[in-house]
Amino acid sequence: MKEFHAEFRRAMISDVPLVNLVVKYLIRTKGKQLRPMLVLLSAKACGEVNEATYRAATLVELLHTATLIHDDVIDDSELRRGFASIKALWRNKVGVLMGDYLLAQGLLRTVKTNEYHFLEITSSAVRRMSEGELYQLQKARQLNIDEAAYFRIIADKTASLISTCCELGAASIYPILKKEGDRGWSYREALKNYGEAIGIAFQIRDDLFGFESKNGSVGKPAESDLKEKKLTLPLIHSLSLADKSTKKRIISLVKNGKAAKESYREVIDFVSSNGSIAYTRAKAEEYAAQASEALMALPESESRSALEAFARYVIERDH
Amino acid sequence: MKEFHAEFRRAMISDVPLVNLVVKYLIRTKGKQLRPMLVLLSAKACGEVNEATYRAATLVELLHTATLIHDDVIDDSELRRGFASIKALWRNKVGVLMGDYLLAQGLLRTVKTNEYHFLEITSSAVRRMSEGELYQLQKARQLNIDEAAYFRIIADKTASLISTCCELGAASIYPILKKEGDRGWSYREALKNYGEAIGIAFQIRDDLFGFESKNGSVGKPAESDLKEKKLTLPLIHSLSLADKSTKKRIISLVKNGKAAKESYREVIDFVSSNGSIAYTRAKAEEYAAQASEALMALPESESRSALEAFARYVIERDH
Numbered sequence: 171m172k173e174f175h176a177e178f179r180r181a182m183i184s185d186v187p188l189v190n191l192v193v194k195y196l197i198r199t200k201g202k203q204l205r206p207m208l209v210l211l212s213a214k215a216c217g218e219v220n221e222a223t224y225r226a227a228t229l230v231e232l233l234h235t236a237t238l239i240h241d242d243v244i245d246d247s248e249l250r251r252g253f254a255s256i257k258a259l260w261r262n263k264v265g266v267l268m269g270d271y272l273l274a275q276g277l278l279r280t281v282k283t284n285e286y287h288f289l290e291i292t293s294s295a296v297r298r299m300s301e302g303e304l305y306q307l308q309k310a311r312q313l314n315i316d317e318a319a320y321f322r323i324i325a326d327k328t329a330s331l332i333s334t335c336c337e338l339g340a341a342s343i344y345p346i347l348k349k350e351g352d353r354g355w356s357y358r359e360a361l362k363n364y365g366e367a368i369g370i371a372f373q374i375r376d377d378l379f380g381f382e383s384k385n386g387s388v389g390k391p392a393e394s395d396l397k398e399k400k401l402t403l404p405l406i407h408s409l410s411l412a413d414k415s416t417k418k419r420i421i422s423l424v425k426n427g428k429a430a431k432e433s434y435r436e437v438i439d440f441v442s443s444n445g446s447i448a449y450t451r452a453k454a455e456e457y458a459a460q461a462s463e464a465l466m467a468l469p470e471s472e473s474r475s476a477l478e479a480f481a482r483y484v485i486e487r488d489h
Numbered sequence: 490m491k492e493f494h495a496e497f498r499r500a501m502i503s504d505v506p507l508v509n510l511v512v513k514y515l516i517r518t519k520g521k522q523l524r525p526m527l528v529l530l531s532a533k534a535c536g537e538v539n540e541a542t543y544r545a546a547t548l549v550e551l552l553h554t555a556t557l558i559h560d561d562v563i564d565d566s567e568l569r570r571g572f573a574s575i576k577a578l579w580r581n582k583v584g585v586l587m588g589d590y591l592l593a594q595g596l597l598r599t600v601k602t603n604e605y606h607f608l609e610i611t612s613s614a615v616r617r618m619s620e621g622e623l624y625q626l627q628k629a630r631q632l633n634i635d636e637a638a639y640f641r642i643i644a645d646k647t648a649s650l651i652s653t654c655c656e657l658g659a660a661s662i663y664p665i666l667k668k669e670g671d672r673g674w675s676y677r678e679a680l681k682n683y684g685e686a687i688g689i690a691f692q693i694r695d696d697l698f699g700f701e702s703k704n705g706s707v708g709k710p711a712e713s714d715l716k717e718k719k720l721t722l723p724l725i726h727s728l729s730l731a732d733k734s735t736k737k738r739i740i741s742l743v744k745n746g747k748a749a750k751e752s753y754r755e756v757i758d759f760v761s762s763n764g765s766i767a768y769t770r771a772k773a774e775e776y777a778a779q780a781s782e783a784l785m786a787l788p789e790s791e792s793r794s795a796l797e798a799f800a801r802y803v804i805e806r807d808h
Contacts, residue, residue, distance in 0.1 A: 278612040299593075300586050301593075308506060
């Protein structure tokens with residue numbers, strides 16, 4: 171990770187002082203850096219981490235950082251990881267532009283090293299992330315999201331980039347695909363599928379948090395999801411079981427986004443009484459199991475075990 | 490241009506209805522499409538327009554459209570080409586995301602057709618545009634922009650993409666560069682330089698509009714540039730000639746961005762009395778001439794004449 175950090179910092183630097191000011195702040199307030207870690211682990215599960223691996227890790231972290239900065243403009247968020255967001259500190263202007271700048275740097279650096287296989291893997295995730303977000307926006311407005319739409323949204327918004335990380339790791343070891351079914355091909359395919367599955371499991375777990383009452387109080391995330399009219403799996407499942415009038419009542423509670431705390435309480439109770447929490451948990455487990463299974467195409471190693479452990483962590487974590 | 494339109498429309502379509510709704514609106518309110526036209530003309534000046542030329546034209550128009558949508562979020566603009574902006578109709582959320590989506594589509598389509606030489610040409614413009622905008626933002630805040638900074642900003646913000654258009658046109662005919670100095674190489678280089686020069690001339694002409702009084706009233710653009718504390722060449726030149734106290738007075742007038750109309754009048758008069766309009770016009774002509782000269786590396790043709798005429802149009806136009 172130390173090598174990655176150096177590369178990541180180099181990739182963001184500019185000769186425009188304002189850019190470097192923001193970059194410094196970004197480095198200081200960085201998150202868990204799960205994505206570059208997955209690139210490194212995936213590469214290690216296929217062979218020896220090399221220079222290209224660090225560049226791949228940098229590419230996804232640039233992309234992820236750009237997305238977060240744009241997200242804060244989109245959601246008008248004042249906070250990110252407990253710190254003031256870029257948008258809050260420097261306004262929308264700098265937020266949009268810094269996001270674009272980081273995207274451009276990712277593209278430019280990859281083009282400069284001729285690592286077009288990285289772009290091939292990454293470009294569909296870039297599309298899926300923005301398209302998924304737009305699809306969610308539309309569905310939230312119409313409030314007609316069903317299970318299929320939910321899975322499409324979380325696959326596009328969350329799983330696509332995590333899948334990209336894992337495939338990139340493998341591609342840094344096997345840059346050229348000779349023929350379908352050879353080792354490089356099957357490793358890349360396995361890690362891509364692993365990533366997609368843990369990405370989905372990860373998001374389902376995230377969406378569950380809000381519905382798990384702690385000390386009897388409503389989970390914060392559910393409250394904010396409901397405020398934005400984002401329906402997540404537990405509620406979608408409950409709605410699919412409810413009779414027409416109950417469904418209507420619950421939908422109207424959600425629709426009045428800014429309603430009182432009591433409405434949220436009622437929605438949460440509705441979800442709990444339908445077995446939807448257990449249903450959602452089972453779904454998360456299903457995807458985690460699918461992820462572990464995908465790993466079986468890789469040779470046994472410490473890194474493979476770490477990836478397996480990560481699949482369990484994703485659904486068992488309680489924060 | 491008809492072929493290009495079909496390709497451009499295909500490139501934006503999605504299976505997310507909200508995306509298509511915005512796309513329809515974008516097509517209905519499209520601008521002059523100068524950039525794809527330059528791609529086509531440049532290609533024709535090198536040989537026969539082909540399928541790759543239309544894809545290149547689509548790539549730049551996607552990029553340009555994305556930039557405009559992001560610009561409207563950045564500048565909080567309600568209008569674009571006399572129509573309501575995307576941001577005004579669907580808010581910042583959709584503005585940021587649609588911009589990202591169009592960027593992603595440009596990238597994805599180019600990766601899919603393996604036209605990496607297009608990415609090589611385009612990626613540095615993507616970086617220059619966002620970095621140039623950030624640099625301008627910083628300079629505007631400090632109000633210490635000099636001629637060198639001005640030229641850097643307009644080259645990065647405006648000329649980089651126009652230069653990309655012209656080079657892309659040539660690259661659609663000569664995709665592979667064999668060796669320095671061969672025909673493909675020199676055509677691409679010539680058109681790249683042509684584009685960079687007309688881009689700069691174009692922006693200088695734009696910046697002049699505001700200082701040309703029509704019926705004695707102050708030009709709108711200068712007023713809005715001054716409000717945003719963007720110093721352009723005429724004013725920069727006048728400031729460089731002024732004595733310390735005049736300089737201080739003018740800067741303070743600009744600093745009080747929201748000051749009365751009379752202050753703008755004073756700034757405009759200051760600029761006119763210093764010969765800065767003539768100086769600026771000469772600069773625009775210098776770059777237009779440079780552009781025409783670059784074209785001499787190409788064989789004589791109708792398209793080359795059209796490009797020459799365009800270089801004159803760029804500085805002579807009065808809107």
